[in-house]
Amino acid sequence: MSLTNAGAIANQSLGAIAAQINVVSRNIAGVNVSGYATKTALVSTTSNGSTQIDGVARATNAALFQNSLQASSTKAAAAALSSGLDQIDQALGLSSGTATNTSTNRSPAALISALESALQSYSASPSDTTVAQTVLSSAKAVAQALNTANTTVQQLRTQADSQIASSVANINSILSQFQQVNSEIVAGTQTGRDVSSALDQRDALLKSLSSEIGVTTVTRANNDMVIYADGGATLFETTPRAVTFQATGAYTASTTGNAVYVDGVPVTGASASMAIQSGKLQGLTQLRDVIAPQYQNQLDETARGLIAAFAENDQSGLGAAAPGLFTYSGATSVPGANVVPGLAGQIIVNPNADPSQGGSLDRLRDGGISDPTNSAYIYNTTGAAGFTDRINQLVSSFSTSQSFDPSAGLGSSLSLTDYATSSLGWFEAQRQQATEAESYQSTLLSQTTDALSNATGVNLDEQMSKMLDLENSYQASAKLVAAIDAMYKALFQAT
Amino acid sequence: MTASALFNTSVMGMSAQTTALSAVAENISNSNTVGYKEATTQFQTLLTSFQGGNDADGGVSASNLVEVTKSGTTLTTTSSTDLAIQGDGFFVVSDSTGNTYLTRAGSFLPDSQGRLVNTAGYYLMGYSSSAASAPTDPSGLQAITIPYGKEIGTPSTKGSLTANLPSTDATVAAADLPSANASTSTYSQKTSVTAYDNLGNPVTLDVYFSKTSSNSWEMSVFDASTATNGGFPYSSGPITTQSLTFSATDGSITSGSSASITVPNGSTLSLDLAGLTQLGSSFSVSNPTINGNAASQVSSVSIAKNGTLNYVLGNGQTVSAYKIPLGTVASPTNLQALSGNTFAVTKESGAAYLGDANSGTMGAIASDQLEGSTVDLATQLSNMIVAQRSFTANSQVFQVASEVMQVLNNLK
Numbered sequence: 001m002s003l004t005n006a007g008a009i010a011n012q013s014l015g016a017i018a019a020q021i022n023v024v025s026r027n028i029a030g031v032n033v034s035g036y037a038t039k040t041a042l043v044s045t046t047s048n049g050s051t052q053i054d055g056v057a058r059a060t061n062a063a064l065f066q067n068s069l070q071a072s073s074t075k076a077a078a079a080a081l082s083s084g085l086d087q088i089d090q091a092l093g094l095s096s097g098t099a100t101n102t103s104t105n106r107s108p109a110a111l112i113s114a115l116e117s118a119l120q121s122y123s124a125s126p127s128d129t130t131v132a133q134t135v136l137s138s139a140k141a142v143a144q145a146l147n148t149a150n151t152t153v154q155q156l157r158t159q160a161d162s163q164i165a166s167s168v169a170n171i172n173s174i175l176s177q178f179q180q181v182n183s184e185i186v187a188g189t190q191t192g193r194d195v196s197s198a199l200d201q202r203d204a205l206l207k208s209l210s211s212e213i214g215v216t217t218v219t220r221a222n223n224d225m226v227i228y229a230d231g232g233a234t235l236f237e238t239t240p241r242a243v244t245f246q247a248t249g250a251y252t253a254s255t256t257g258n259a260v261y262v263d264g265v266p267v268t269g270a271s272a273s274m275a276i277q278s279g280k281l282q283g284l285t286q287l288r289d290v291i292a293p294q295y296q297n298q299l300d301e302t303a304r305g306l307i308a309a310f311a312e313n314d315q316s317g318l319g320a321a322a323p324g325l326f327t328y329s330g331a332t333s334v335p336g337a338n339v340v341p342g343l344a345g346q347i348i349v350n351p352n353a354d355p356s357q358g359g360s361l362d363r364l365r366d367g368g369i370s371d372p373t374n375s376a377y378i379y380n381t382t383g384a385a386g387f388t389d390r391i392n393q394l395v396s397s398f399s400t401s402q403s404f405d406p407s408a409g410l411g412s413s414l415s416l417t418d419y420a421t422s423s424l425g426w427f428e429a430q431r432q433q434a435t436e437a438e439s440y441q442s443t444l445l446s447q448t449t450d451a452l453s454n455a456t457g458v459n460l461d462e463q464m465s466k467m468l469d470l471e472n473s474y475q476a477s478a479k480l481v482a483a484i485d486a487m488y489k490a491l492f493q494a495t
Numbered sequence: 496m497t498a499s500a501l502f503n504t505s506v507m508g509m510s511a512q513t514t515a516l517s518a519v520a521e522n523i524s525n526s527n528t529v530g531y532k533e534a535t536t537q538f539q540t541l542l543t544s545f546q547g548g549n550d551a552d553g554g555v556s557a558s559n560l561v562e563v564t565k566s567g568t569t570l571t572t573t574s575s576t577d578l579a580i581q582g583d584g585f586f587v588v589s590d591s592t593g594n595t596y597l598t599r600a601g602s603f604l605p606d607s608q609g610r611l612v613n614t615a616g617y618y619l620m621g622y623s624s625s626a627a628s629a630p631t632d633p634s635g636l637q638a639i640t641i642p643y644g645k646e647i648g649t650p651s652t653k654g655s656l657t658a659n660l661p662s663t664d665a666t667v668a669a670a671d672l673p674s675a676n677a678s679t680s681t682y683s684q685k686t687s688v689t690a691y692d693n694l695g696n697p698v699t700l701d702v703y704f705s706k707t708s709s710n711s712w713e714m715s716v717f718d719a720s721t722a723t724n725g726g727f728p729y730s731s732g733p734i735t736t737q738s739l740t741f742s743a744t745d746g747s748i749t750s751g752s753s754a755s756i757t758v759p760n761g762s763t764l765s766l767d768l769a770g771l772t773q774l775g776s777s778f779s780v781s782n783p784t785i786n787g788n789a790a791s792q793v794s795s796v797s798i799a800k801n802g803t804l805n806y807v808l809g810n811g812q813t814v815s816a817y818k819i820p821l822g823t824v825a826s827p828t829n830l831q832a833l834s835g836n837t838f839a840v841t842k843e844s845g846a847a848y849l850g851d852a853n854s855g856t857m858g859a860i861a862s863d864q865l866e867g868s869t870v871d872l873a874t875q876l877s878n879m880i881v882a883q884r885s886f887t888a889n890s891q892v893f894q895v896a897s898e899v900m901q902v903l904n905n906l907k
Contacts, residue, residue, distance in 0.1 A: 002871030004526065008568050015571075047581060048568045187811030191575060191797050192863070218781055222813075228686075232778035238689035239697055244725060264701065264725030265685050274684065274778065491876045 003484060009050040010480040016043055016051040017474045023056060024467050027458045035204045037456040039196050058196040059456040065203065066217070068448040072207060073214035073230070073278035075441035080163075080283030082434035084156055085291070089431055091152045092145070094424060108149065108302050109420035111142045116398045116417065122364070123392055127385040132361040139325055139349045146303050150253065150345035153296045157251040160288040165247040167212050167281050168260060174209045175227075175240035181205060182225055182236075189223045199223070209235075213262075214278035231274040233262040253296050253342035257288050291430055297408035298423040299344035303328075304335050305404065305416045306347065309397040312370045312377045322370035322377060325350055325394075337403035337412075365391055498903065500552040501896035508889035511538055511557035515882040518559045522870045523879075529614070530600025530836040531567070531868040534559045563827045563838065567599075568867040575797055576603045576611055579866040582858020584821030587633045587849070588617035588837065595620065595633040597822055597847060599866050600836035609641040615835025621817040624803065629820065633847050639804065639817050644792050647806060648695015649814055650762040651787030656702070657770030658780040660684060662746065664706045673703040673715040673727070674736040680727040681705075683712075684778040687719060688785050692761035695790025700734070700756065710773065712739040714751070718759045734759070741773035748772070788812035800859040802852035820849040821857040 023041040030036035042054040088094070093106040115138040122131045181202045188195035202225065209215055214230030227236040234241050241263035248257055259269035260281060266272045268285040276282050303326075310325040311334040323331045328346040335343070351357035353369045363369045367379035367390050380387040399415045406412040410422045515536040525531040541554040569579055578586070578601035585597035596617065603611040603619050611619040620636035622629065630636055664683040671681045682703040689697050699719035707713050714737045721730040739751040754766040770782065791808035798804050802819035824830060825845030830838035840847050853859035 003873035004871040005568055008570070008867070012571065046569050046571070047566075050569075052571045183811035185811075187794075187807055187809075190805070190811070190813050191795055191807050216779065218783075220782065220784060226780075226783060228780060232684060232686070232780070234685075234687045234780075237687065237783060239699070241687060241699075242725065261725055263685070263687050264719070264722055273682070488873070488876075491873060494876075494880060 003487060005048055007481070007484045008048065010477050010484060012046075012050040012052065013477040014474065014481070016041075016053055017470050017477065019053045021467070021470050021474075024463050024470065027463050028460065028467075031458040031460055031463075034453075035200060035207065036458065037196075037200060037203075038458050055192060056194045056196045058199055060199075061452060061455040064448065064452045064455055068445070068452050069206060069210040069215060069217075070278070071441065071445040071448045072210045073282075075438065075445045076211040076280040077214075077278045077283035077286070078434060078438040078441045080160075080280045081287050081291070082431070082438040084160060084284075084287040085427075085431040085434050088149075088152055088156055088292075088295070088427070092149055094427065106145050106148070107420075107424050108142065108145050108299065109417075109424040111138070111145050112302075112306070112398070112417060112420045114138050115142050116395065119391060119395045119398075123388050123395055126365050126388050126391060129361055132364050135364055136349065136354060136361060140354075142306065143326065143347045143349050146299055146306075146344040146347050149299050150296065150342065153292050153299065154251045154253065154255075154345075157255075157257065157288050157292050158248075160284045160292070161248050161251065161257055164257075164260060164281060164284050164288070165245055167284065168243050168245040171209065171212050171235075171243045171281075172240070174205055174212070175236055175243070178202065178205050178209070178227070178236055179240055186222045186224045195223065210279065212279050213281045214276055229262050229267055229274070230277045230279075231267055231272070233265040233267055233274045233276075235262060253293075253300060253345065257285070260285065294409055295423075295427055295430075296341075296344070297339050297405070298410060298419075298426065300339050300341060301404050301408045301410075302416075302420050302423060303344040303347040304337075304340055305402060305419055307331075307343075308334055308402055309400075309416050310394065312367055312379075314376045315367075315379065315381075316376045319374075319376060323350070324367075324369045325353055325364065327370075337405055339405045339408060497552070498896065498899050501892060501899065503552065504554045505889045505892035505896060507541065507554035507556065508892065509886055511536075511555045512882045512886040512889060514557040514559060516879065516886070519875050519879045519882060521559075522875045523872065526868050526870040526872050526875070528600075528836065528868050529570075529602050529865050530598060531870065532561050532563050532565060532599075532832070532836075533869040534561050536560075560828070561832045562869065563830055563832075565869045566866065567869040569861070570865045570867045572602075572863055572865055574602075574604070575795060575862050576605065577601060577863060577865050578603060578798060578819075579861045579864035580821065580852075580858045581861050582856075584823050584850070584852065584857040585827075585838065587620040587636055587820065587822040587847070588613065589620055589636075589638060590617055595636070595847070596833065596837035596839055597824070597830065598835070598837045602865055605641055605643065609643050611639050611641065613835075615837065617835060617837060619819065621802075621804065621819040624815045624818050626818075629818070629849070629851065631849055633822060633849065636820070636849075639819070641796055641806070641816075642793055646695070646790045646792055647788070647808060647814055648691060648693075648790035649787045650693045650695075651690035651758055651764045651785050652762050653765055653767075654688070654690070654785035655767035655770060655782065656686075656688065656780065657782040658686065658704075658772075659776055659778065660704050660706070660712060660741075660771065660773045661778055662710075662741075662773050662775050666708060667705040669707070672705050672707070672713055673717070674713060674733055676717075676728050676732050678723075678728050682715075686780050686783070688783050690756075690758045690761065690764055690785050691787035691789055692758055694760065695788065696760070697789050698758055698761065700758070704739075704778075707738075710741045710743050712741070712773070713737070714739055714754065714768075716754070716756050720759075739768070739771065741771075746772045746774040788814055798860060798862040800853045800861070802860050819852065819860060821852050821860070822847045822849050823857070824848070 020041040023039050038059040040057045042057050043051050044054050046052050118135045118138040122135050125131055181198055185195045185198045216228050218226040229235050243262050245260045246258040259266040265274050267276045306326045307323050311321040312324040313321050321334050327350045350369045352359040352372055353363050368377050370377050379390040398417045401413045401415050518534040518536045522533050536557050536559050538555050538557050541556045588598050589595045600613055603613050606612045618638040621639045671679055673680045673682050682705045684704045687699050687701050692698050701717045701719045703715045705713050715733040716735045717729045717733050735756045737751050737754050740749045742749045748771045752769040756764040758764050791810040793806040794809045795807045797807055804817040805813040806816050807813050824847050829843035831841045833839055850857045
């Protein structure tokens with residue numbers, strides 16, 4: 001130990017304290033910055049007993065961070081699904097009113113039930129053309145509601161498709177930014193530079209990536225990070241992997257959307273062997289490929305059920321049943337119990353029953369809507385004004401079980417009214433589930449974010465007390481410099 | 496002792512103290528010189544005559560000795576090429592004519608040609624890290640030259656892949672295996688890794704794992720750039736196809752744990768697969784590592800404790816380039832101190848020999864640090880006072896001798 005050494009130690013101590021104050025001031029500045037992790041100066045003792053700054057450490061909690069990434073992915077998936085279903089709900093006015101209030105509730109179920117009651121009134125006064133007119137307009141409302149629902153569902157799928165495309169573009173751009181930050185971190189770690197700010201930036205990028213697609217990360221030597229999608233496909237390893245998607249311009253009921261590929265592996269859709277589990281992409285593909293098509297199938301089946309229920313039979317028993325009040329363009333026969341893609345969009349009220357299109361309202365009562373020229377399909381052969389057989393038959397057809405395609409997910413043998421109601425119930429259940437999942441995931445996300453922020457965020461009290469400590473140390477070191485100076489002075493005077 | 500001998504003795508005393516003062520002066524002037532070793536003065540008696548043990552004309556002689564082995568205070572700097580030795584040993588440096596010297600003054604900076612030169616103008620010596628064997632004496636070393644701005648690429652030769660393959664995966668039919676490279680080819684799991692070819696181009700290798708039967712898998716590696724729209728069929732067949740067998744007892748790999756992959760336009764990459772497992776959880780890659788680096792400019796260097804000098808490239812990758820050995824001699828105190836804080840080997844010191852830093856008796860090399868001067872100013876000032884007082888005392892003796900001689904002269 002020597003006086004020179006003592007001087008050097010005091011000197012270096014001043015420098016080390018200044019560096020620590022610098023870190024404290026960075027922390028105080030970052031106190032309200034989301035994602036800012038507390039930095040700590042690493043101080044160590046050198047061989048001559050002085051202090052040196054070895055670097056800046058950054059508070060991390062890998063487990064909590066991974067949790068928050070997962071929560072943000074799951075929340076994004078739930079939010080994408082829930083907002084899509086809400087959109088259908090609002091466009092069709094499904095939940096905004098009671099089942100009987102057809103002025104606000106435009107759901108096929110409510111309108112079918114309105115049609116049923118119109119027919120019941122008609123059955124009481126079969127000669128009343130005003131009531132017949134109500135039946136016709138109710139039938140038109142049902143057909144229109146199905147048409148609108150079909151368009152809305154397909155528009156939603158188109159929209160989800162374009163959102164997938166923009167999400168994919170976003171992922172690619174985040175990955176290329178990630179490459180820059182990652183190589184900066186690797187180079188900085190190699191050369192011992194302070195990379196803590198770049199690490200903050202990289203975490204922020206990961207966070208925005210995780211809301212697009214579920215990710216897992218692996219950290220290699222020198223802080224080099226590898227990102228995998230949560231299904232296992234490689235997203236980033238030294239270089240970003242291509243995330244590709246071919247958008248489809250317009251959707252119809254029979255369109256199947258393209259899969260998203262990560263590193264050449266399909267990660268969405270039925271053929272995906274390494275399917276993603278969460279993230280906005282997952283929510284959107286779930287909406288586009290599973291829920292919306294299933295609802296479309298149910299709508300198509302409802303339309304087909306209507307056509308089947310209102311079909312007219314050949315009274316002579318020779319010919320096949322033909323579409324009656326409800327038909328579709330180019331109809332030749334009543335479709336069998338299988339989903340006809342897009343039927344909900346094609347269903348119309350037969351012009352033969354519509355006076356505004358040259359038809360006759362009486363055919364509602366008498367039959368022969370399918371082919372007025374073919375007398376075999378006329379039920380009321382005498383033309384009696386009080387004929388109610390056909391009307392009663394139609395009324396009962398609402399509650400008679402008929403065959404439905406089980407692939408639509410609502411069973412295979414139900415009455416028309418039950419089918420329409422089940423479909424509505426199914427949809428509302430999906431929507432409710434999505435909304436609940438979203439709110440649950442939001443809570444979970446805010447909790448994990450809070451936990452992460454508590455673990456790694458800046459504690460102002462701690463920083464302020466650290467600042468006071470550093471101030472005292474600085475004063476002490478400065479005092480030491482003065483003391484050493486005084487000792488030298490004494491020595492100089494002695495000579 | 497004769498009266499006249501008094502003169503001699505006091506003059507010798509004064510001369511010795513002057514030598515001591517000169518050492519103090521040298522020390523004080525070099526109190527801030529990096530790598531400076533303090534000079535100390537050693538006094539020894541000098542007898543001009545010896546008469547049966549009774550009387551001797553005594554005197555003193557002084558010589559300055561450089562305390563070569565003493566370590567100075569470590570100073571922290573911000574340059575990665577500022578080096579300090581923590582422990583024994585010297586840097587081997589050479590002057591412009593190629594003579595080698597030893598020094599501990601490690602404030603090196605690159606010159607216009609990228610050679611690391613210290614403030615005294617000496618070049619740091621080392622050997623290429625690709626050398627077959629480490630040189631044992633300084634003649635086998637070359638001046639370290641850092642090619643700043645030069646593009647460097649290193650082909651991949653070694654790597655490892657640690658992953659879990661899900662034991663629950665369905666079996667892939669033999670005709671549909673990726674190794675068949677048909678448009679119908681399918682697989683159980685896929686990952687990809689980046690390797691580098693001879694020119695430093697990154698080559699993405701698609702690695703497919705397909706379950707062929709219970710506990711048996713096939714790994715096929717393809718060059719991703721030959722894929723058709725990112726998938727099968729590839730325009731050229733698999734680079735490597737390897738069968739992997741896993742233990743039914745614990746899921747560890749039992750055969751095929753090392754694959755040899757010829758990187759397109761590159762070297763043979765030996766991929767260690769010993770970390771593969773086949774367990775009942777999902778597919779996850781936990782540690783893919785491949786050496787080599789993409790072509791990029793040398794932007795800086797990093798020097799490890801054991802003397803390995805790495806180039807840090809612009810893209811963040813590092814390339815091991817040189818090894819900086821430390822040199823020493825059998826008797827460091829007998830080294831000849833030269834200007835520029837260097838020491839030359841002498842007959843007495845013994846020949847210089849080399850050793851790896853941070854191993855054996857050699858100290859560790861610390862980057863961003865310098866070894867300061869070993870001089871303590873306070874000690875030097877007190878030494879100066881002592882020398883000054885001794886000189887005064889000797890001059891008093893001289894005066895007394897002079898007076899004695901005068902008395903003698905006046906006796907006549």
